[in-house]
Amino acid sequence: MxxxxxxxxxxxxxxxxxxxxxxxxxxxxxxxxxxxxxxxxxxxxxxxxxxxxxxxxxxxxxxxxxxxxxxxxxxxxxxxSVRTGRRPLRVDVIASRSAQSGLMRGFHRAHPDIELDVVMLFDIETAVAAIRSGAIDASFRAVAVPGRPLPEDIESVRVLDEPLQLLTGPAHALAGARSVTVAQLAGHRIWMPGIVPGTEWAAYYDDLVAEFGLTIEATGPNFGSDALLDTVADTPALATFMGEPTRLVWLADHGLRRIPVTDPTPVYPHSLLWHRDKPHPALATLRAHLAATAAGHDATGTWAPGWVIPR
Amino acid sequence: MxxxxxxxxxxxxxxxxxxxxxxxxxxxxxxxxxxxxxxxxxxxxxxxxxxxxxxxxxxxxxxxxxxxxxxxxxxxxxxxSVRTGRRPLRVDVIASRSAQSGLMRGFHRAHPDIELDVVMLFDIETAVAAIRSGAIDASFRAVAVPGRPLPEDIESVRVLDEPLQLLTGPAHALAGARSVTVAQLAGHRIWMPGIVPGTEWAAYYDDLVAEFGLTIEATGPNFGSDALLDTVADTPALATFMGEPTRLVWLADHGLRRIPVTDPTPVYPHSLLWHRDKPHPALATLRAHLAATAAGHDATGTWAPGWVIPR
DNA sequence: CTGTGGGCACAACCGTTGGTTGTGGCCGAC
DNA sequence: GTCGGCCACAACCAACGGTTGTGCCCACAG
Missing domain, CATH: 1.10.10.10 (Winged helix-like DNA-binding domain superfamily/Winged helix DNA-binding domain)
Structure with a gap:
């Protein structure tokens, strides 16, 4: 047709x-x-x-x-959506099932008239380059990996701390726990395939490992989260990390357990990045919306790398 | 493309x-x-x-x-939408701004998963033929014009009485009234262009005129409701009828007034028609929804032609 | 460094599609 | 009955979109 x-x-x-x-x-x-x-x-x-x-x-x-x-x-x-000039607001997120996607869905509900496109770039370096080139208008990222500060023309504001939770199969040693402390995780194998050295998320987990002496294995290719979850569900000795807002519905099918982590709770810090000199018309609305929804979060009892920008 | x-x-x-x-x-x-x-x-x-x-x-x-x-x-x-067999539920309504359209919108909100197509046929005769041929699955109509009973294979149930209101321009003699009685309307010119003799809606207004001695003019071609409203707004001696659920927003632009009619309130009776032997899978859901929403309406103080099927 | 294999682009060719003009038939209006 | 408006059919032609054949590039292995 x-x-x-x-x-x-x-x-x-x-x-x-x-x-x-x-x-x-x-x-x-x-x-x-x-x-x-x-x-x-x-x-x-x-x-x-x-x-x-x-x-x-x-x-x-x-x-x-x-x-x-x-x-x-x-x-x-x-x-x-691909017209140059006056195209929809284009925002980069780190993963479709991550917390920022929830933020964007909330923003879309609050402002259904604002045209929105969501893309997923590789890492913060790619995202910053895309922002500077005008290919995207904003990005949700953990910023300021040590030694690589943000360029002058990129502004950012911390908008959301995403608590990490442990994901285990039903036969895992910690499967029955209501919650676990970070200290308890030492010695357990935590599997997070697909971590690419040099990215800002790799830096985050490097810091997490260094701080608390965890064992995080990034071996093997990433066949997608479905394959990851299948493996975790079937392997008693294996667990993985996952952000809190991940929906429960598709976890239950695998018999997976999600367990909060405490003392402290590691949180993944999401910041909104944008270009100082290229303000998309809808960007101000997005920032206002995020400021309104992010207010009231409590940072006590949480941990994030020292190099991230403060709240 | x-x-x-x-x-x-x-x-x-x-x-x-x-x-x-x-x-x-x-x-x-x-x-x-x-x-x-x-x-x-x-x-x-x-x-x-x-x-x-x-x-x-x-x-x-x-x-x-x-x-x-x-x-x-x-x-x-x-x-x-045009596939033969297992196509969306296809319902005929009398006008896009009429009460039944509101019913269908409510049904769609209640059952967003049910695919729905709305068409507007000429009159009940066309609608009945379309139902019998399978071209549509149901129709909202005033049924049983005297002398032309419904065929055996068509079933119907009265689902909604739509109160008629008077629509006048700001300079009309009745423009300031909070409500008017049917008796007060005698002598005033009521203009309803586009009424086609032989249709069930023409029969309704014929009966209304005969019962209460009103003056309804159907002269002139129907250039659409916008043109009608423009004329009514600018002509002090002219008024028209309109169903109650019509949205106010686009009436205010014209300076139009809507005035309830009482003693009694004429109501346009909408029934749902369908084929006894061709039940669309979604038709039962629609009937249940209509039965649920139509419950609790009060018929006291209203008038409808004697030939319509009872509630 | 070099050979190899996988994957995409370019060129040449060709059938089909989709446009045009010209024309005929149908139906309502006068 | 005639006229006028509108749509369908026929013939023709350009252009599009498919195929086969081939070349280039890059990643990877030896």
Whole structure:
């Protein structure tokens, strides 16, 4: 199906005749006739009843019309999403199931009129480069890895601390615990495949390991979180970390247990980054929304690396 | 833009390489390459970065991807809307701003998973024919015009009485009234263009006129409700009837006044009609929903023609 | 460093699609 | 009955989109 054909259908439905629609689309009446005929052939139904002074929609045509309009709307939004200049607010998040995705969903609920696109970049270096090039408008990241400070033209504000929880299979030694302390984790194997050295998330876990003497294995390729969870569920000696907002529904299927970590609770610090000189119109709204929702969080009893920017 | 191209883009993005996407779509790798190149040319941005072992999305490509998926979803729904057998529930209403549209919106809110198409047919005769032919699954209509009883295979239930209100311009003699009695309306000109003799709505207004001695003019072609409202707003001697649920927002612009009618309140009786032997899977849900919402309405002090089916 | 294999792009070719012009038929209005 | 408006069909042609054949690039292994 061709969108130009759909556009022709809508034009003909609105005009009530092919002739006028043809003029509107700057083609001949015969072309419209052919397009509609082809569409009807594809769909297997008659969309118009041809009368002596025009064409009016059949019942099927009436049912199809709003879907056709919706199709054109979505197509327009799709094109707008990659239009240079005045495109939707484009934000980078670290993972689709992470806390910042929840923040963005909340923002979208609060401001459904603001067009939004979410992308996932590799690491903060890529994100900063994308912000500076204008490819994205903002990024949620843990910032300021030691030795690599943010450039002058990038501003940031800490918006969310995501508590880490332990994820174990039903046969794990700690599976029955209501909560565990960080000290208890020493000696247990924690598996987090896919950690790439040099990224800011690798730096976070490096610091976590150094601070509390944990054992985090990053061996093996990352086959996606489903494969990870399957393995953790089936391997009694293995556990992994996962952010708190991860939905429970798809954990239950695997028989997985989520256990809060305390004394202190490691939190992954998310900051919003943006360019000092390239303010997207919707960016101010996003910052205001985040400031409003982030207020009231308590940092006592939590741990984050010393190199992250303070709250 | 061609939907087959969009489908190709999504397949390539999912596969991470053109070759595999080509196999999935049963075309050659070169065809995929050409399609993607054409799409990139149309959009004016690069969607993939070609690497030695595949193609991965650029930031623009990542932003475009969810829109592309949405486009395919909408297209599928559009095709499904005219598919014979197992298509969405298709309901006929009398006018888009009428009470039944509100009912259908409420139903959609209550059951967002049920696919729904709304059409507007000419009169009950057309609607009954469409129900019997299977073109629609149900219809909201005032039924049983005297002398033309419903066929045996059509069932119906009265679901909503829509109170009529008087609509006047600011300079109308009754513009300041909080409410008017039917008796007060005698002698005032009420204009309702577009009433077609022989339809069930014409029969309703005929009965209303005969019962209370009103003056309803149906002269002149119907140029749409906007033109009607403009004229009513500017003509002190003219008023019209409109159903109660009509939204106020777009009445205020015209300086229009809506005045309840009492002693008695004329109500337009809407019934749901459906075929005894062609039950759409979702029809039972709709009937249950209507039964639940319609309960508790009070018929005292209202008037409807004697020929409509009882509540 | 070099050979190799996998993957994408370019070129040439060709059938089909989708546009045009020209024309005919139908139906409602006068 | 005639006229006018509108849509469908036919013939023709350009352009698009597919195929096969081939070359280049890059990652990886030897």
């Amino acid at each position: 061709d969108l130009e054909t759909v556009r022709t259908f809508v034009a003909a439905a609105d005009a009530g005749q092919f002739q006028e629609a043809a003029a509107e689309l700057a083609v001949t009446q015969q072309a419209v006739s052919k397009r509609i005929a082809a569409l009807e052939r594809n769909l297997g139904v008659r969309l118009f009843t041809r009368t002596a002074r025009g064409a009016e929609l059949t019942i099927d045509g009436q049912a199809f019309l709003p879907h056709a309009r919706e199709l054109l709307r979505v197509a327009e939004r799709a094109v707008a | 061609d939907l087959e191209t969009v489908r190709t883009f999504v397949a390539a993005a999912d596969a991470g390489q053109f070759q595999e996407a080509a196999a999935e779509l049963a075309v050659t790798q070169q065809a995929v390459s050409k399609r993607i190149a054409a799409l990139e040319r149309n959009l004016g941005v690069r969607l993939f970065t070609r690497t030695a072992r595949g193609a991965e999305l650029t930031i623009d490509g990542q932003a475009f991807l969810p829109h592309a998926r949405e486009l395919l979803r909408v297209a599928e729904r559009a095709v499904a």
